[in-house]
Amino acid sequence: TLGANKHICEGTVLGGMPQHIHAPERPGRVVIGAGNTIREYVTVHRSLDEEENTSIGDNNLLMVGVHIAHDCRVGNQTIFANGAALAGHVTVGDRAYVSGGVGVHQFCRIGSLAMVGGHARIVKDVPPFVTIDGASGLVVGLNQIGLRRAGIDSAARAAVRRAIKTYFFKGLNGPNALAEIESAPDRPAEVDHFVEFIRGTDRGIMPGDPELVALGMHGIDAEENQ
Numbered sequence: 001t002l003g004a005n006k007h008i009c010e011g012t013v014l015g016g017m018p019q020h021i022h023a024p025e026r027p028g029r030v031v032i033g034a035g036n037t038i039r040e041y042v043t044v045h046r047s048l049d050e051e052e053n054t055s056i057g058d059n060n061l062l063m064v065g066v067h068i069a070h071d072c073r074v075g076n077q078t079i080f081a082n083g084a085a086l087a088g089h090v091t092v093g094d095r096a097y098v099s100g101g102v103g104v105h106q107f108c109r110i111g112s113l114a115m116v117g118g119h120a121r122i123v124k125d126v127p128p129f130v131t132i133d134g135a136s137g138l139v140v141g142l143n144q145i146g147l148r149r150a151g152i153d154s155a156a157r158a159a160v161r162r163a164i165k166t167y168f169f170k171g172l173n174g175p176n177a178l179a180e181i182e183s184a185p186d187r188p189a190e191v192d193h194f195v196e197f198i199r200g201t202d203r204g205i206m207p208g209d210p211e212l213v214a215l216g217m218h219g220i221d222a223e224e225n226q
Helices: 144-149 154-169 174-182 189-199 210-214 218-225
Strands: 013-016 029-032 043-045 053-056 130-132 139-142
Touching: 013 029, 029 043, 043 053, 139 144, 139 154, 144 154, 154 174, 154 189, 174 189
Parallel strands: 013 043, 029 053
Antiparallel strands: 130 139
């Protein structure tokens, strides 16, 4: 099912059979919203379950050669650059940016407004609002530009940056880091969303860059001046 105002280019396959050694005779569906641009040779495969859907929301851009496997859930206003590939059962939140050549392991989640650098290998969950370095696959800070473009104000951006510092770059274990984040008064909704996403992980969370921990977090402090 395709929504209105779509732009679909040559060689694209929507609703292909799932790539699975136990693919059923009667797979599910693909449901795609409105306003999407799907460029050349994109592939989007049907759900393994007859009663389920592979789903893509509204106003997304899928560039050349993107692959969305069976049972994926893609939100709204995402961008997938050339050759990005999602394995089965991956979830991608609204306004996430997945760069060229990124590979995402099955059942992983990428949070809203996360930015994944080119050719990164994603094998655990990527929390909302973070930037993943493509070369190392490590969290290196806040997706500052993405949050600005989404209209998130400077106070909320600063609060999210502090939460990212606390969780990834302060040398705390996960439960202690989350407890410290939640102890902050007057947290914006974005911080609570960041915490809830991490608490909801099954696969674990992509790690932060240990060099930034050794540098006392100065690496992401530099974002304050951008």
